[in-house]
Amino acid sequence: MVADIARQVQWRDKWLKPEQWKVLLISGHAVATKQEADVLPGLEGEYVNIRESSAQMSVKRMASLIEYTTAWAIGQGVRFTDRRYE
Template sequence: MNKVTRFINPKNREHVLFLMMQLLDAGLLEHEEVVIELREKTRSDEQNACLHAMIGDVAEQLPYQGEWLKPQQWKPLFVSGHAVATDLPHQVVTGLEGEWVNIRESTAKMSIKRCASLITYVEAYGIESGVQFRGVY
């Protein structure tokens, strides 16, 4: 049984319980591995596009420590700074070749609320630094 069901709103609670009872009644929970995951919905495609567009604007308009960085270099700086600013744990470790690596959270797994906070963080940093956001996101 390979089935993924997404429940979008609280009105589906009864449906979730019904499906779990069906699994129990059919004996599927006794003979197969079943994973039931309850979590917040992760960031939307629109948020992802907005975040990357904003980071692109920053990369085009600001050097970092005297060097022009690509958007993919700015992104971990923003995710790391946002984690510190919001009191999330952060960790820097020695990498496999002796380099420093920041172990950071994944933007793909961020909740919608968390990603909105990151977007606000990027926006605040950009505005404070004089970035003119295109505003097409």
Template sequence: MEKQRYTIVNPQVRQNAIRALMALPDGHTATFAPPTRSGGQNDFFHSICSDIAKSGFEWAGKPRKPEEWKVLLVSGHTKATQGEVEFVPGLEGEFVNIRESTARMSVKRAASLLEYALAWCADHHIPLTDTRRQGYLMEAA
């Protein structure tokens, strides 16, 4: 049997999911979960990270790449929202931030991360040129 996934958006889809569940043979697994962050939220967040990198803003003495800004923003957001930030020794003696996964964030949590990132950019006067050009921000900065 192929993997099936149902996003419950109306009663008909709910009934289809129930029928599929009832037809499962013993030993199969059914998982129910809240929605995770949307592709649009993911794209929006990555555009913010790219804009910060393109701005040349320095952190810890040097400009950072978009993927580094992602780690910094996710870690900062976790700390700002009283989440657990944990640093552990890495495999080669470096220190690693065991951070929250953006792919597993709920829609609400991802919205909070976006709000945090936008506020951080505003506080640091980061121009969000590409983010605005891609249609994520409509108001003038």
């Protein structure tokens, strides 16, 4: 899903890696679902988004993230590749 977005969408005129898209999507999802979004100054003066861990999300929270990501991507014209698992 994130790989499809990375192949098809530029962000601010820049192609991002899937792991960079993951950070943006989790951050956007947190804001959209009224969760905290902490942006703090980093160790070298950069800004860092301290975000929730997708690995520690509940099944319900992960389903919400997938729904958010799908809706956002479709709104950007992303065509998802068909994956079938047996």
